[in-house]
Amino acid sequence: MYRFTLLAVAIGSLLGPVYAPAGDVWITPSLESVEVIHDGRRTVVQRNQDRNNTVNPLFAFTSRKCPPFCVQPMKAAPGVETVGELEVLRYLQRMARGDNSVLVIDSRAQQWPQRGMIPGAVNIPWKSIDPEHAESRAIGKVFYGDFAAAYRNGRWDYRPAKTLVLYCNGSWCSQSTRFIQVLLGYGYPAEKIKWYRGGMQAWEALGLTTVKADAAAQK
Numbered sequence: 027m028y029r030f031t032l033l034a035v036a037i038g039s040l041l042g043p044v045y046a047p048a049g050d051v052w053i054t055p056s057l058e059s060v061e062v063i064h065d066g067r068r069t070v071v072q073r074n075q076d077r078n079n080t081v082n083p084l085f086a087f088t089s090r091k092c093p094p095f096c097v098q099p100m101k102a103a104p105g106v107e108t109v110g111e112l113e114v115l116r117y118l119q120r121m122a123r124g125d126n127s128v129l130v131i132d133s134r135a136q137q138w139p140q141r142g143m144i145p146g147a148v149n150i151p152w153k154s155i156d157p158e159h160a161e162s163r164a165i166g167k168v169f170y171g172d173f174a175a176a177y178r179n180g181r182w183d184y185r186p187a188k189t190l191v192l193y194c195n196g197s198w199c200s201q202s203t204r205f206i207q208v209l210l211g212y213g214y215p216a217e218k219i220k221w222y223r224g225g226m227q228a229w230e231a232l233g234l235t236t237v238k239a240d241a242a243a244q245k
Contacts, residue, residue: 051075051233054112062118062146064237069145071115074233082236084141085196085227095198098223102206105216109191111232114222117191118146129172130191132239133205134226138195139239144229147193148172149239152205155212169212184215191220196227 051073052058059072080086101108117128130147132139139149153159155168169175175187190209194201206219230236 053115053234057112057115060115060119061122063122064145064147065240068122069235069237071118071145071235079233082142082230085230090198092198094200096200098197098200098203100223102203102221102223103210103216103219106206106210106219106221107217108223109220110222110224111229111234113220114144114191114193117189117220118144121146126174127188128191129188131193131205133192133202134194134199135201136239138226141238142226142230142236143239144193144226145235145237152194152201152208155205156208173214175214182213184213184218187214187218189218189220190214191222193222193225193229196225197223198227199225 049058053060053073059070062069062071114130117130120128121130130144132143132147132149133152134143134149135151135153136149143149150168150172155165157165166177169182169187170177173187173190176183176185192202192205194205202221202225206221209219210216226236
């Protein structure tokens with residue numbers, strides 16, 4: 027009987043995915059999943075329950091030419107807090123509960139979120155606020171419409187502005203750090219900027235839920 031059981035398990039592993047029991051692969055010992063809002067719909071973020079699941083091939087490569095794919099420092103800029111997955115999830119929860127003072131931003135070029143992004147995040151490509159790539163009127167629209175900054179007496183007032191949580195492809199990706207440098211150049215308060223350094227590579231490596239962006243809804 028013992029040998030038969032081992033044989034059955036071995037055959038089963040060859041036939042298809044081996045899923046853990048419901049709730050067996052938690053995010054933390056006290057957190058099974060998180061509900062967020064993505065494109066107006068509730069989405070559950072959890073870790074992949076398939077014990078045979080592997081990293082998304084898009085993030086399996088370890089050799090990328092530098093520049094431009096160079097390892098980023100642990101801190102993007104003075105005063106900007108570096109955060110991890112649990113902090114990102116807490117910000118997403120706040121947004122799902124109606125907190126409009128926070129915005130989680132996927133700062134990558136549009137083709138990347140179409141392959142997979144963090145549920146609840148909004149894709150605002152870094153070039154959309156970079157003066158080298160965008161017109162001042164378009165940049166102002168993002169600051170006013172997306173970041174909730176106010177423009178008074180010829181200058182930006184960031185007192186009502188949102189706390190921005192930015193990420194890109196990972197610790198080898200400079201799209202979010204460029205975004206942060208531009209924000210700081212416009213006077214955005216460093217304490218209102220958070221950086222998820224691990225980005226999509228770390229998110230995917232932990233088997234956390236991703237969604238594909240709707241190309242029509244992207245900026």
